[in-house]
Amino acid sequence: MTPPHGDALEERLRSLERLLAESGRELRELRRHLPRAAREELDEIADEWKGVHYKWWVGTLAILLIALTLSYTFYTKLGWVADQRSLPVGDDWLLRRLPLVNTLPILSWGWFALHAYAIGAAAAYSPKRVPFLLFTLTNYMVVRTAFVFLSPIGHPAGMVDMRVHDLIFSRLLGTWTFMNEFVFSGHTAMPFLFFLFFESRRLKALMLVGSLAMGASVLLSRNHYTVDVLAAFLVGYAIYGLSELAYARWVRPIFQTR
Structure with a gap:
């Protein structure tokens, strides 16, 4: 048994x-x-x-890349001028209640990784819309340059300084990015523009989460005011909408597909 x-x-x-x-x-x-x-x-x-007509695609892309480069050059010149001003330090209701956290790795390595992926995904899955993306980014650079130049306030009190604590931005600051560039948050606005650009639900979700994460990170590290983050969504949406209208009227006629 x-x-x-x-x-x-x-x-x-x-x-x-x-x-x-x-x-x-x-x-x-x-x-x-x-x-x-x-x-x-x-x-x-x-x-x-x-469906891409390569002759027109390359030509349009080249023109818009030149426009984007010129807009960024314009930004670097006025950004340098803006940094020569001595602006008052401030804070706001939300910043006074948030803990101070060093989120610079997210704002540097995370930001670059997110946008490298976004650019690759745009080229792979939406090649016919890449010229529109460049057109939108060009408009974004022009608008943000104006905001940075006209902004009357300096950095938030207690800011975790990227010039000191971050490997990437310590080398870029003063040449490609600047100290007095707060209104509005570029870290938040750029992923939000990609969120509006993509049609895939997966990519839209990734970019929206990335935008919200960047917004939270700049607040926790005191690299932006609360209004900068809120304005990033509002201004970003306006830039995207106006870019769609302008692109359809003036740029799309020369960008042909089969």
Whole structure:
């Protein structure tokens, strides 16, 4: 007669065998799906590029890249002028109640990684709309330059200074980015523009989460005022909407697709 504990052990072994067999089937199914999913992803990218008229695409892209470069050059010149001013330090109701946290890795490495991914995704999945994206970013740079130049207030009290604590911005500050550039938050606005640009729900969700994370990070590190973050969404939405109208009227006629 088999001891009771022997029956229990036998049952556990059979249960384990069934579990392993089921896991094996799931693994084989996953292996079949992965190549298919990769092929579908590549096919989607190829389909997006099929409709591009390359002659007009390259020409329009080149013109808009020049415009974006000029707008950024304009920003660096006026940004330098803005940094020569001695502006008053301030705070606001929310900043006084938030803890001070060093979020600079998110604001530097995280910001660059997010935008590198966004640019790659735009080129892969929305090539026909890349000229519109560059047009929108050009308008964004012009508008933000005006805000930075006209802003009458300095940095928030207790700011975690990127010039001192961050590897990336310590090398860029004063040449490509500046101290007195608070109204409005570029860290928040840029991902929000990508959120408005993308059509995929997955990419839109990623960019919106990124924008909110950047907004929270600049507040926790005192690199922006609360109004800067709120204005980033409002001004960003306005820039995107006006860019759509202007692009449809003046730029799209020279950007042709088959």
